[in-house]
Amino acid sequence: MADETAVPAAPRQDTRRETMAFVMGVAGWIVPGLGHALLKMWGRAAACFLTVGMLVILGAGMRGNVFSSSGNDAFDSLGYLADLGTGAFYLVARSLETSGADVSHAGGDYGTRFLAAAGVLNLLAALHAYEAARGRKA
Amino acid sequence: MNAGMGFHLSHFQSLLLFALLISIAFGFLSRRRPIDRVKYIVWSLFLFLLIGVGIGWAMYPFSR
Numbered sequence: 001m002a003d004e005t006a007v008p009a010a011p012r013q014d015t016r017r018e019t020m021a022f023v024m025g026v027a028g029w030i031v032p033g034l035g036h037a038l039l040k041m042w043g044r045a046a047a048c049f050l051t052v053g054m055l056v057i058l059g060a061g062m063r064g065n066v067f068s069s070s071g072n073d074a075f076d077s078l079g080y081l082a083d084l085g086t087g088a089f090y091l092v093a094r095s096l097e098t099s100g101a102d103v104s105h106a107g108g109d110y111g112t113r114f115l116a117a118a119g120v121l122n123l124l125a126a127l128h129a130y131e132a133a134r135g136r137k138a
Numbered sequence: 139m140n141a142g143m144g145f146h147l148s149h150f151q152s153l154l155l156f157a158l159l160i161s162i163a164f165g166f167l168s169r170r171r172p173i174d175r176v177k178y179i180v181w182s183l184f185l186f187l188l189i190g191v192g193i194g195w196a197m198y199p200f201s202r
Contacts, residue, residue: 043166047162054159058145058155061144061145062145062147107152110147110149110156111145117160121160124167125163125167
């Protein structure tokens with residue numbers, strides 16, 4: 001009998017841990033570094049926030065293309081998904097790029113890559129925070 | 139590079155900044171001890187630059 005009462009406790013704890021890990025991952029996506037900050041990994045939190053922020057500022061400053069949801073083809077949609085990976089910084093990029101994208105020069109094209117890389121990097125960091133919260137990685 | 143939200147970077151400056159930022163992020167995410175992070179960042183940055191410049195030279199014959 002004792003075993004029967006003890007069994008449900010572990011799955012409940014696992015479910016709670018899984019939920020918390022998911023929250024950490026989403027928090028890390030919305031605000032770069034927040035997932036790690038909630039896990040008290042301060043160095044990683046600062047590194048994520050600063051590197052993603054710098055990439056977004058540079059990308060927008062170089063007049064890279066900040067894709068919107070009204071894309072014309074699959075590449076625009078993929079670019080939009082990558083840009084969305086920066087979370088709240090997507091809005092920052094849109095607000096910084098007041099004069100629109102200019103990809104007629106190499107600088108603008110590089111800016112587009114900077115923005116996409118920032119998004120993908122932040123998604124990777126959010127996944128890392130999720131895994132760390134699950135206890136798989138540190 | 140100009141200030142005022144209009145960055146005009148050369149190809150190499152763009153490569154250098156990109157490589158540096160990505161290397162720092164990878165170093166912090168994948169290593170725990172500070173010395174390991176520094177080693178990883180330096181090594182990753184070196185490889186980024188080496189491969190980037192290498193690919194640039196490899197494409198040179200096709201640029202004309």
